[in-house]
Amino acid sequence: xxxxxxxxxxxxxxxxxxxxxxxxxxxxxxxxxxxxxxxxxxxxxxxxxxxxxxxxxxxxxxxxxxxxxxxxxxxxxxxxxxxxxxxxxxxxxxxxxxxxxxxxxxxxxxxxxxxxxxxxxxxxxxxxxxxxxxxxxxxxxxxxxxxxxxxxxxxxxxxxxxxxxxxxxxxxxxxxxxxxxxxxxxxxxxxxxxxxxxxxxxxxxxxxxxxxxxxxxxxxxxxxxxxxxxxxxxxxxxxxxxxxxxxxxxxxxxxxxxxxxxxxxxxxxxxxxxxxxxxxxxxxxxxxxxxxxxxxxxxxxxxxxxxxxxxxxxxx
Amino acid sequence: xxxxxxxxxxxxxxxxxxxxxxxxxxxxxxxxxxxxxxxxxxxxxxxxxxxxxxxxxxxxxxxxxxxxxxxxxxxxxxxxxxxxxxxxxxxxxxxxxxxxxxxxxxxxxxxxxxxxxxxxxxxxxxxxxxxxxxxxxxxxxxxxxxxxxxxxxxxxxxxxxxxxxxxxxxxxxxxxxxxxxxxxxxxxxxxxxxxxxxxxxxxxxxxxxxxxxxxxxxxxxxxxxxxxxxxxxxxxxxxxxxxxxxxxxxxxxxxxxxxxxxxxxxxxxxxxxxxxxxxxxxxxxxxxxxxxxxxxxxxxxxxxxxxxxxxxxxxx
Numbered sequence: 001x002x003x004x005x006x007x008x009x010x011x012x013x014x015x016x017x018x019x020x021x022x023x024x025x026x027x028x029x030x031x032x033x034x035x036x037x038x039x040x041x042x043x044x045x046x047x048x049x050x051x052x053x054x055x056x057x058x059x060x061x062x063x064x065x066x067x068x069x070x071x072x073x074x075x076x077x078x079x080x081x082x083x084x085x086x087x088x089x090x091x092x093x094x095x096x097x098x099x100x101x102x103x104x105x106x107x108x109x110x111x112x113x114x115x116x117x118x119x120x121x122x123x124x125x126x127x128x129x130x131x132x133x134x135x136x137x138x139x140x141x142x143x144x145x146x147x148x149x150x151x152x153x154x155x156x157x158x159x160x161x162x163x164x165x166x167x168x169x170x171x172x173x174x175x176x177x178x179x180x181x182x183x184x185x186x187x188x189x190x191x192x193x194x195x196x197x198x199x200x201x202x203x204x205x206x207x208x209x210x211x212x213x214x215x216x217x218x219x220x221x222x223x224x225x226x227x228x229x230x231x232x233x234x235x236x237x238x239x240x241x242x243x244x245x246x247x248x249x250x251x252x253x254x255x256x257x258x259x260x261x262x263x264x265x266x267x268x269x270x271x272x273x274x275x276x277x278x279x280x281x282x283x284x285x286x287x288x289x290x291x292x293x294x295x296x297x298x299x300x301x302x303x304x305x306x307x308x309x310x311x312x313x314x315x316x
Numbered sequence: 317x318x319x320x321x322x323x324x325x326x327x328x329x330x331x332x333x334x335x336x337x338x339x340x341x342x343x344x345x346x347x348x349x350x351x352x353x354x355x356x357x358x359x360x361x362x363x364x365x366x367x368x369x370x371x372x373x374x375x376x377x378x379x380x381x382x383x384x385x386x387x388x389x390x391x392x393x394x395x396x397x398x399x400x401x402x403x404x405x406x407x408x409x410x411x412x413x414x415x416x417x418x419x420x421x422x423x424x425x426x427x428x429x430x431x432x433x434x435x436x437x438x439x440x441x442x443x444x445x446x447x448x449x450x451x452x453x454x455x456x457x458x459x460x461x462x463x464x465x466x467x468x469x470x471x472x473x474x475x476x477x478x479x480x481x482x483x484x485x486x487x488x489x490x491x492x493x494x495x496x497x498x499x500x501x502x503x504x505x506x507x508x509x510x511x512x513x514x515x516x517x518x519x520x521x522x523x524x525x526x527x528x529x530x531x532x533x534x535x536x537x538x539x540x541x542x543x544x545x546x547x548x549x550x551x552x553x554x555x556x557x558x559x560x561x562x563x564x565x566x567x568x569x570x571x572x573x574x575x576x577x578x579x580x581x582x583x584x585x586x587x588x589x590x591x592x593x594x595x596x597x598x599x600x601x602x603x604x605x606x607x608x609x610x611x612x613x614x615x616x617x618x619x620x621x622x623x624x625x626x627x628x629x630x631x632x
Contacts, residue, residue, distance in 0.1 A: 028462075030390075035357055041352075042352055044347055045347035046403040046436060046438065047438055050442040075346040079346050122362065124364050129407065131447040138349075221344070
């Protein structure tokens with residue numbers, strides 16, 4: 001810790017004086033004072049990211065700041081909510097102003113883009129770890145849940161799964177730029193898509209644990225359903241197609257986490273916009289069946305991760 | 317980690333299926349869905365507790381559970397808010413069911429007493445650390461702030477400061493029971509007092525950093541005021557009076573943290589109920605002046621802590 005730089009000064013310098021819609025009192029008192037919008041319901045989520053577990057220890061502080069907010073915004077997107085307010089708890093090994101300035105640059109760049117206001121939190125001395133709690137608002141009765149999928153519903157994506165997992169492997173191999181690394185370092189929460197899905201999607205989740213695992217959560221929460229997926233329909237990109245073997249690409253797409261894309265189901269009567277891709281259908285029969293480009297059923301599906309063993313964040 | 321016990325099972329077993337007022341959807345989706353009360357404003361706070369820093373490493377898990385919620389409820393009390401919903405992020409070195417069951421016993425005992433509902437959060441593998449975010453509601457315009465103290469206001473307490481700091485020293489010396497140890501292990505957030513102070517107190521804060529430091533925050537936020545305190549008026553208890561030297565008692569009362577008592581100011585026209593104790597007055601002249609029982613000004617005041625150096629939680 002720099003001599004003469006104490007926590008109060010650091011907090012004041014980096015986190016105070018911020019205001020936004022519905023903020024009656026921001027950081028600086030025992031709590032923030034906020035004005036909810038009449039007629040709206042609240043959506044709340046919280047995730048902790050640990051250094052070396054949820055992100056590489058050598059990830060730049062600006063990317064850590066971006067990421068710690070992005071994973072929470074993605075949860076708000078998956079519920080169809082408008083971002084409103086967030087709180088940040090930072091555990092830092094030392095009071096490093098340069099690191100903090102860089103962290104804030106990434107954090108607040110995304111906060112401003114998403115229209116969310118930091119209203120409080122705390123800073124403690126300890127192993128590098130970041131917890132963000134985010135609150136959003138959604139019109140009454142319009143929240144997107146995991147539990148509404150029905151047999152016959154189309155299973156959809158509007159983005160390329162697997163790029164983040166591939167990007168992490170690129171990072172670990174020493175790459176520091178490129179589309180895949182960017183996909184890992186700067187996940188883009190699909191907030192606009194979430195808003196658009198209100199009243200359309202029967203179920204929605206964000207892919208943080210891997211596509212199969214998260215689809216499994218939707219099917220379980222929707223009453224124990226199953227699904228058929230077609231690999232040939234899976235969105236890909238030039239960057240992902242140019243990376244690794246076909247088996248590695250498939251594993252990244254089906255089981256790689258950290259995508260923070262929305263996975264959603266829509267009733268079959270609905271015509272999909274061109275940028276949404278149907279990758280399969282919900283079925284009444286339990287289990288997820290994946291067929292390859294030749295129509296052959298895959299027998300050896302990559303597993304979803306056990307988050308506790310892996311250390312990923314997951315919702316209580 | 318026990319074989320066969322994964323995070324999802326643990327989360328389901330300990331944290332799901334909870335519901336309460338205003339909870340449309342609790343743990344289990346991407347976020348909780350909540351119904352704010354019309355006409356109320358929201359109060360939000362978040363604190364992280366690290367093992368070995370904010371509590372002794374050998375503190376029983378039930379006390380850690382109680383404490384991690386108590387420090388946040390105390391913030392809601394200091395704003396005059398009714399507790400509503402909380403989120404919990406647990407970082408645990410391993411998935412220990414016995415520890416979790418004990419943690420939950422303490423956490424939910426206080427949650428039920430205070431009327432707050434756990435609505436989400438996450439669990440990750442890492443050094444023992446607990447972050448709780450709590451939301452309360454307060455009638456519009458009635459929140460207690462730090463910033464409203466005026467010269468001449470009475471500075472009041474309704475409890476004994478210093479017991480928690482003395483209790484921590486008892487714990488560190490090997491004591492495991494008694495009034496002081498209990499005061500440290502099971503802080504009682506003064507929620508009822510906070511509600512009563514609405515419309516009466518000109519300013520309010522909870523003593524987490526030590527009385528002088530927290531009074532200093534009130535005086536600074538109220539426009540740079542000062543205060544005169546009289547040690548002879550300081551509430552004490554048989555337990556505290558029987559502990560340590562007079563100097564140690566004084567240091568615990570003036571600078572010991574962790575009390576989680578409300579420190580509040582009320583205009584002089586107001587008659588104090590018998591259980592509230594006036595310990596001094598707000599003054600226009602900056603600085604805090606403390607006089608002893610003989611009316612002598614103390615020249616060597618114990619310092620408040622720099623939280624970052626000490627590692628205590630503090631609000632951004």
